Amino acid sequence: MSAITLETSPDRDPPALIEMFPLMILYAVGFMSATYIPVWVSAAAVRYAVPVSEVGLIGSCALGAVAVATILTAALRSPGPTRLPLVVSLVLSIVFNCLTALAPSIRIFTLALILAAVANGFLLAEVNGRAAASAAPTRVFSGQLFVMMSFAALFFAIAPRLLTLLGSGAPFFYCAGAGLIALLSVSKLPPAETGRSTAAANRAFRLRPSGMLLLAAATLLFIALNVILPFLGVESTRAGASLATYSRALSAGAFVNLVGPIIAERLLRHRASWTPVMTIGIAAMLACAVLITTVDSVSAFVIGIIFLPFFLLIVIPFYLGLFLESDTSGKLVAVSSAFFMIGTAIGPGLGGLALNSHGLSGLALVSILIPLLALLATWTGTFQLSRSRIE
Numbered sequence: 402m403s404a405i406t407l408e409t410s411p412d413r414d415p416p417a418l419i420e421m422f423p424l425m426i427l428y429a430v431g432f433m434s435a436t437y438i439p440v441w442v443s444a445a446a447v448r449y450a451v452p453v454s455e456v457g458l459i460g461s462c463a464l465g466a467v468a469v470a471t472i473l474t475a476a477l478r479s480p481g482p483t484r485l486p487l488v489v490s491l492v493l494s495i496v497f498n499c500l501t502a503l504a505p506s507i508r509i510f511t512l513a514l515i516l517a518a519v520a521n522g523f524l525l526a527e528v529n530g531r532a533a534a535s536a537a538p539t540r541v542f543s544g545q546l547f548v549m550m551s552f553a554a555l556f557f558a559i560a561p562r563l564l565t566l567l568g569s570g571a572p573f574f575y576c577a578g579a580g581l582i583a584l585l586s587v588s589k590l591p592p593a594e595t596g597r598s599t600a601a602a603n604r605a606f607r608l609r610p611s612g613m614l615l616l617a618a619a620t621l622l623f624i625a626l627n628v629i630l631p632f633l634g635v636e637s638t639r640a641g642a643s644l645a646t647y648s649r650a651l652s653a654g655a656f657v658n659l660v661g662p663i664i665a666e667r668l669l670r671h672r673a674s675w676t677p678v679m680t681i682g683i684a685a686m687l688a689c690a691v692l693i694t695t696v697d698s699v700s701a702f703v704i705g706i707i708f709l710p711f712f713l714l715i716v717i718p719f720y721l722g723l724f725l726e727s728d729t730s731g732k733l734v735a736v737s738s739a740f741f742m743i744g745t746a747i748g749p750g751l752g753g754l755a756l757n758s759h760g761l762s763g764l765a766l767v768s769i770l771i772p773l774l775a776l777l778a779t780w781t782g783t784f785q786l787s788r789s790r791i792e
Contacts, residue, residue, distance in 0.1 A: 421541050423586040424532045427487065428545035429552050430494065430576065430583045431525035431738065434518065435464055435745055436553050437572040439631070440560055444569035449507040457749075459511050463518040464746040470522025471739035475732050480530040484587050487527055491587070493520040495580040502570025502577070517573075525738040531590075533724075533731030542718040543666035547659060550714065552579055554655040611789060612727035614782030616737065619720040620744040621775035622713055625686065627748025628768050629693055632756060633706065636693055639761055640702035647706075654707040661714030668715075675719050676783045682716035683779065687772040694765035727786055 434441075438460050446453040480486075497517035504510035532541040556563075556575055563571035629636070637647040668678055689712065692698075692705030724733040755763040 421535065421537065421544060422548075423583070423590040424528055424535065424541050425544040425548040426579070426583045426586055427491070427524060427528040428532070428738075429549035430491070430580050431467075431521040431528065432549055433552065433576045433579060434498075434514070434521065434573075435467070435742060436549065437556060437575070438464075440557075440564075441569070441572040444564065444572070445507075445510060448569040449510065451507055455507075459507075459514065461746050461750075462511075463514045464742050466515045466518035467522040467525070468739040468742040468746070470519045471526045471742070472736055474523045474526035475530065475735035475739075479730075479732070480527055480534070484590060487524070487587055487590075488584065490520050490524045490527065491580055491584045493517075494524060495577045495584070498573040498577040498580065502567075502573035504570075517576075522739070526735045529738060530731050530735040533734040538725055538734075539669040539718060539722045540666055542721040543662040543669065545662075546665075546714050546717060547662035550655070550658045550662065554659060557652060557655050608733070609727050609785070609789065611782045611786035612724060612733050614778045614785065615720055615723050615727065616733065616740055618775045618778035618782060619717060619737065620740040621771050621778065622683070622686065622716070623741050623744025624748045624751065625690065625768060625771040625775065626710060626713055627745050628752035628755070628764070628771060629690060629709065629748075631749045632752055632764060633693070635756070635761070636764075637702060640693075640697060640699055642699045642702050646699060646703065650703040650706040654710065657707050658711050658714055661711045662718065665715045665718040669718060669722065675723065676780070679716050679719050679779055679783075680776065682712045682719075683772055683776045685712040687769060687776075690765075690768040690772065694761070694768050723783070723786065 442456045442460050443453060445451075445459075446456045449456075494517055497513050497520060500513040501510055501517055504513055528545075532538055532545070535541050556572070560571070563575065567574050633647065633651075637643075642650075686709060689705040689709040692701040693709065696702070696705075721734055721737060724737055725731065727733060751767060752764055755767040759766070
């Protein structure tokens with residue numbers, strides 16, 4: 402198997418951070434409602450006096466709405482020279498997030514949440530299309546994850562106080578506040594970036610087998626992460642970890658994860674061989690899954706919790722770069738967020754099915770099998786991409 406590096410190097414003359422930041426924070430805003438779902442599902446269940454399972458189903462529908470809106474947007478349009486679509490989608494996201502936070506009934510909550518999800522889906526496709534055509538796409542990809550995790554670390558650090566101050570709608574007010582910051586940043590998005598987006602849109606969309614395999618691999622990794630996350634409480638009991646230890650591990654992990662995108666950006670900048678890096682990252686995710694689901698040790702459990710998302714954040718910018726290499730129109734990059742959302746939505750259901758059918762051993766088996774499938778798809782995809790270059 403040949404090691405692969407990014408052949409088309411658009412990062413040779415990277416723009417200033419102020420010019421890339423809008424693409425980073427806009428991406429974070431689009432992903433936020435999915436990131437904070439463990440908090441708002443339980444809070445909404447208490448507020449509206451409905452079962453948690455019902456709110457969880459609403460959350461799955463919202464994730465599906467993000468995915469559908471992203472796919473349709475990427476398929477039907479390409480970013481143009483105007484910032485107006487970004488502004489409109491951001492304003493709608495802010496308005497519907499506020500309406501979700503203030504909804505007096507579960508029906509209005511559901512409607513507002515899904516409308517916000519549609520706005521976020523459009524936003525993600527638009528932003529990723531522009532990022533793919535930017536002067537430094539791989540730096541933008543890493544930066545997007547860094548900004549997203551920065552907001553997440555801050556949110557989880559202050560969530561108890563926010564919920565006390567603002568009530569169960571706090572997560573959505575937080576999303577709306579981030580949207581306002583993003584709205585202010587749009588003016589810093591240079592016209593040259595959108596011009597490059599238009600040029601990229603004129604290239605023919607090419608969905609190669611390599612692109613499909615790599616997209617499937619990245620989606621499987623999101624499934625692997627979310628197969629485990631909803632059931633960490635059950636696993637903590639098995640490992641003998643107290644609630645306090647479990648909570649501290651999650652908080653520590655939120656800050657450790659900030660380093661993941663930085664490492665990815667450094668590796669990308671120094672032209673590291675992609676296949677070995679991605680192999681190590683997936684293997685490390687697999688090791689974390691083993692530590693969480695099979696080892697009867699509090700220390701192993703804590704290490705697994707902290708580093709499971711960390712290695713995902715390292716490898717995802719590599720996948721995004723390879724999507725762009727496989728399809729230079731940028732549409733594969735633009736649609737990738739939808740599949741990440743799909744993986745996020747499938748994971749809890751698959752994990753729950755494994756847990757109900759075969760107990761903790763079934764959850765462990767699934768959490769190990771999925772990264773192995775992702776690794777196989779990654780090897781096959783990078784091999785085919787490398788072979789297509791030669792041809």
